[in-house]
Amino acid sequence: MPFPPLRWSLLLALLCLLAPGLSQGAGSKRSRAKSPRQFVSIPGGESLRRDAAKAFQRMHTAARRDSINLWAVSGYRTVREQRLLYRRYRQGLGPKAARPGRSNHQRGTAVDLIVGHEMSPIYxxxxxxACRHGFRRTVASEPWHWEYLPRATRVPAPGTDCLGQPLPPRATPASASSDLS
Ligand SMILES: [Zn+2]
Known part of the structure; x- marks a missing residue:
């Protein structure tokens, strides 16, 4: 038996109400699926935002050439992870942590490194x-916390380091090739 006209119009009205919700649902699923790909693994098993991770990888490789191992213990954090760290800090059970939403760890641009003390070779x-790679220390009380801020980080003049001191002479390719001959 065919639907009376009133039932059809009710059915259409119901579909119109549901349709925007359905399309919104699909959209949010797509944007959620995108977010993990923005973050890339770095040595140590942590991850950073793609551009920061690439810069960190370059810095890690440069450090290795100087026999320095940059070991990351915290990079990108989810809201949930930041909330947990903040709660522990407030309870006096963990190190200082920013309020959820205020940490650059949540943006994937901050990394905590094992540095030891401020006179250690790593530090x-x-x-x-680090400034050559766009990283700088941003928290006075945390020598381990480094952030990728390429626009706010001054690149030193050629031949000088991030403190403005002359770079030590490096082994040149010429001296390397003389080893081979
Ligand atoms: Zn940190």
């Missing part, structure tokens, strides 16, 4: 070389 290397 000294970062202090003199």
């Amino acid at each position: 000294r290397w970062l202090e003199t070389h």
Whole structure:
């Protein structure tokens, strides 16, 4: 038996109400699926936003050439992870952590590194070389916390390090080739 006209119009009205919700649902699924691809793994198993991860990888390789291993212990954090760290900090059970939404770890542009103290070879290397890769220390009380801020980080003049000191002479390709001959 065919639907009376009133039932059809009710059915159409119902479809119109549901349709925007359905398309919105599909859209949010797509945007959620995109977000993990913005973050890329870095040595140590953490991840950073794609551009920061590439810069970190270059810095890591440069450090290795100087026998320095940059070991990341915290990179990108989800809101949930930041919330947990912040709660632990507030309870006096963990190190200082920014309020959820205020940390550059959530943007994937901050990385915590094992540096030891401020006179350690790792810290000294970062202090003199990190700016070349767009990284800088941003929290006075946290020597381990480095952020990728390429626009706000001054690149040193040729032949000088991030502190403005002359770079030590490096082994040149010429001296390397003399080893081979
Ligand atoms: Zn940090």
